[in-house]
Amino acid sequence: MTKVLIVLYYWPPAGGPGVQRWLKFVKYLPDFGYEPIVFAPENPFYPLQDAELLKEVPNQVKVVKYPIREPYSLAKIFNKRQTQTLSSGIISEKDKQGFIEKLLLFIRGNLFIPDARVGWVKPATKFLESYLKENNISKVITTGPPHSLHLIGLALKRKCNITWFADFRDPWTHIGYHKDLFLLPASQKRHERLETTVLQQADAIITTSYGTAEEFKNKSRRPIRVITNGYDGDIKKQITLKKDKFILAHVGSLLTNRNPKNLWQALAELRQENDKFLEYFELQLSGKVSEEVVKSIVESGLSDCLINKGYVSVKKAFRFMYEAHLLTLIEINSPQHASIIPGKLFAYLKAQRPILAIGPQNWDVNKIFEQVGYEPAFEYTEKAKIKAYIRNQFNGFLQGKTNFNSTNKIEDFHRRNLTRNLASFLNEQE
The missing domain is CATH 3.40.50.2000 (Glycogen Phosphorylase B;)
Structure with missing residues (x-):
């Protein structure tokens, strides 16, 4: 099987939707000739955790972990509740933001570009340079957000003989919350430069939505494929609704x-x-x-x-x-x-x-x-x-009707079929 390294931040026991995408790809990639190797932080700050997801990690998958230093652990000293809220993506309306929240947003937007995990880029790159050579790995996937992980792919592309795929689960500069980060003009331009560089230097780009793919087509001539998220497991035939409510x-x-x-x-x-x-x-x-x-x-x-x-x-x-x-x-x-x-x-x-x-x-x-x-x-x-x-x-x-919708049209979005699409895209880029 062909080895492929997947550089990610969210991995069990992280909770939330960000972890599901690559947890499921990793599950099915061996069915299509790929041996996935996961590279994740050793000591991440996960605002949401779901320990049950640890049971879903395939026994055969190799997970390599490397320490990360990020500012959220320090920020908790000043305001633990506010730090956890912001790292979960919840930002108050501007007229209801206190001084601490505004300060944290300004620091996040202007001192940590593209995001608070940017401090992982250099040490992770240095470690992976040797790891890729020692393990004969020539294909690397980075997935964001956090989009700083794409900078790891960019550095490895420049230093190693790899084929690099950048997976965007969300847009970068066009994400809605950017306007809430009190970005200085210089910071906004730096975000845009980094995004453009990643899009133009990656060998191929994956997005989860059609609109993001269209946006990126105006910024890059690299191959782009939409591979949405999906569902896993069998569809239940008998599902009991609550009837008292x-x-x-x-x-x-x-x-x-x-x-x-x-x-x-x-x-x-x-x-x-x-x-x-x-x-x-x-x-x-x-x-x-x-x-x-x-x-x-x-x-x-x-x-x-x-x-x-x-x-x-x-x-x-x-x-x-x-x-x-x-x-x-x-x-x-x-x-x-x-x-x-x-x-x-x-x-x-x-x-x-x-x-x-x-x-x-x-x-x-x-x-x-x-x-x-x-x-x-x-x-x-x-x-x-x-x-x-x-x-x-x-x-x-x-009237007692059970309004179940037909499921025979959603099979394209089963995680195994989506992984087949991913493997096909990996095969096309040599």
């Missing part, structure tokens, strides 16, 4: 700007207009939720039907999906986020539930929905349509 569930983080107030208002109106909806409805959140989102829900009059479970393991998250009657998929309402396809989408598809998706115009998610036969996403302003859709789903619940 009509559950609308959201699984995953709800950041400050991922706050569809029209949805909360539509739900409140349905409760006021329909005694049955008032009796049966339950809003269930699983994952990191910002205080601003919780406040909006409470102010809409939904506090008595809100179940906020906080961050849960992947196993529990799937159980909550299966118990729900309607799953919500929410993305920040900005053009920069139109190319974001949340990883939870594919878990939702596996759960066979109707999906109430709310996001920006021209959202890449609609391309997935079109492919699998789901209704398109709603925009934030479409309260009447959102309300009508929920009412229709609720009426089905009252």
Whole structure:
């Protein structure tokens, strides 16, 4: 088998969606002639952890770890809670940010470019120079964020005879939170220069969304392939819904700007207009939720039907999906986020539930929905349509209908089939 080194930051016991992509690729790559070797930090700062994911690491995979020094451990000395919140991606609205949060954001944006893990680049590169030669490895994949890991690939490309693939799970300079980092003009230009250099020097580029691929085509002539995230395991044929409640569930983080107030208002109106909806409805959140989102829900009059479970393991998250009657998929309402396809989408598809998706115009998610036969996403302003859709789903619940969606169109998004696509792309670049 051909060896391939995968340089990553998020690896079990890290929780959250970032770890799932390469955990599953590593699982299936040997089926297609590749021996994956994982290179990960020895002592990372993971704001979210899920120890159950350790059980999913294949026994045969080799994991090489190397120490990392990063500023989050130092920042915790000053404000542990704020540090964990920011490292989870939750940023307060600007008019509600205190001095410490603004200072941490400024430091993060201007002193650590492209991100807080940039201090790992030089020591990791030095170690890997020898490791690649000693183990006869000629293919390297770096995956970001954190995008500083692509600088490891860039350095190895310049120093070693390798074929380098840069995998972008999210955009770089066009990611929505960049505008929240108080970037100085010089810092913004440095981000852009680094991004351009990576895109032009990598032998090939992988993205998780169509919009990001189109953006990068304007910055690089390197081969680019879209390989989305996906789902794993068999589709359950018999799934028991909770019958005593009509559950609308959201699984995953709800950041400050991922706050569809029209949805909360539509739900409140349905409760006021329909005694049955008032009796049966339950809003269930699983994952990191910002205080601003919780406040909006409470102010809409939904506090008595809100179940906020906080961050849960992947196993529990799937159980909550299966118990729900309607799953919500929410993305920040900005053009920069139109190319974001949340990883939870594919878990939702596996759960066979109707999906109430709310996001920006021209959202890449609609391309997935079109492919699998789901209704398109709603925009934030479409309260009447959102309300009508929920009412229709609720009426089905009252009639005892189990509204499972067909699954025969989602097989392309099984992790094994996605890994076949990845292996094919690796084979093409020699």
